[in-house]
Amino acid sequence: MIDFEWYRSFCMIYKSNSVSEAAKVRMMTQPAMSQHLASLEAEVGEVLFNRTSRKIVPTERGKQLYSQLAPLIESLEETTMNFKMASLPTLTFIKLGTAHEFYTEKVLPQLHKSNSSVISNLGTADQLLELLKEDKLDLIVTSQKVPTPGIEYQSFMDEEFVIVAPMHYKIPDIDSLEHSEGWLSSQNWISYGLDLPIIRRIWREHFKKRPVIRPIHIIPNLHMILKAIENGMGLSVLPTYLLRNLDEEKIKVLFPELRVNNELFFAYKLKDKQLPQIHEMMTIIRESE
Numbered sequence: 001m002i003d004f005e006w007y008r009s010f011c012m013i014y015k016s017n018s019v020s021e022a023a024k025v026r027m028m029t030q031p032a033m034s035q036h037l038a039s040l041e042a043e044v045g046e047v048l049f050n051r052t053s054r055k056i057v058p059t060e061r062g063k064q065l066y067s068q069l070a071p072l073i074e075s076l077e078e079t080t081m082n083f084k085m086a087s088l089p090t091l092t093f094i095k096l097g098t099a100h101e102f103y104t105e106k107v108l109p110q111l112h113k114s115n116s117s118v119i120s121n122l123g124t125a126d127q128l129l130e131l132l133k134e135d136k137l138d139l140i141v142t143s144q145k146v147p148t149p150g151i152e153y154q155s156f157m158d159e160e161f162v163i164v165a166p167m168h169y170k171i172p173d174i175d176s177l178e179h180s181e182g183w184l185s186s187q188n189w190i191s192y193g194l195d196l197p198i199i200r201r202i203w204r205e206h207f208k209k210r211p212v213i214r215p216i217h218i219i220p221n222l223h224m225i226l227k228a229i230e231n232g233m234g235l236s237v238l239p240t241y242l243l244r245n246l247d248e249e250k251i252k253v254l255f256p257e258l259r260v261n262n263e264l265f266f267a268y269k270l271k272d273k274q275l276p277q278i279h280e281m282m283t284i285i286r287e288s289e
Contacts, residue, residue: 002043007069009036010048014066015270017055021149025271077274094277097121097128097140101222102264105241106288107141113284116277132267139268139278141285152270156286158261160240161198163254166232171254180255181207188234190225191215198237201260226251 012022013033023033041048048062058066093116098107100122111118121128121137125144131137132151145153163184174180181203191199196211203211216234219225225236230250239262243253266282 002040003036006036006040006043008073009033010040010062011066011070011073012270013037013049013056014058014062014070015152016149017057018149019056025150025269074274092116092277093119094275094281095119095121095136095138096281097123097131097137099124099141099143101239101242102141104223107285110284110288113287114277115280118281129267132269135269138272138275139266139281142265142267143262145263145265145267150270151267152273153265153267154282155263155265156282157264159264160259160261161202161237162240162243162256162259163202163235164226164229164238164243164251165235165254166229167250167252168232169235169252169254177207180258181209184235184255185212189213189215190217190219190228190234190236192218192220192222192225192236194218198260198262201262202237202258205260206258 009022009026009028012026013019016022016025019033019037020030023030026033037048044061044065046061047059048065049056049058094114096107096118097120103120103122107120121131123131125142128137128140128142129144129146129148129151132140133148143159165187169187172183174183189199191197191213194215196213196215199211199213203209217228219228222238222242226238226242228234229236229238235254240259243251266285268278272278
């Protein structure tokens, strides 16, 4: 007779591509996890994974079994978690991490909708991922999808970035991409970092080259960059959600056709996937689009 826990272990191994990582998520020993898989394969009568030196890869039978089991197990785990949360007398907490600018524009105005107490942490994508791996955060919003054992990503929106300049900037008559690139390269630029984040994306996507730009200022805060542009200090690249209340007397968008999109993801631990407060917070943030 098949033990339900064998199914849960099989699905976690499938998601993690690793018996050892699946064991960590399920808080089991690796031999116990291996025994669950061996017992299920014996009961099914077929091998469910092919083992390689670096990871395990599901067989066709393994893929078929996972597609049948995953929605059933996720539904059962979600129901169980909802029962547990309903019985808790105290306020639930969620530890959320995002970039400062995204939090200010997209999360903060929606925070009153949360039924959980939100502990916020603001930082870069690298910093937030490390905190998530260390269980110091439950959910992060990130622009970097870094394959990490035990962590799942969900794409949920695209940020749109455009070139923004002070209103007094005069653009000469330009009849080609080459002339646009030359003129832009000669201007004063303000960047979020020395490696020209997003500016570099625009050059690669539209001009098919690296930018040859030495920014006059590095300001690691998009709101402050916007203020610097309003003060006439130079050009930069900003997300359009910062420009909703654009002061048309101070700044303007240049070459709108040179925009780029940046995909954003939710990331959370697989072991926490069914937590109601995580699902609630993802729903709240999606509503801000």
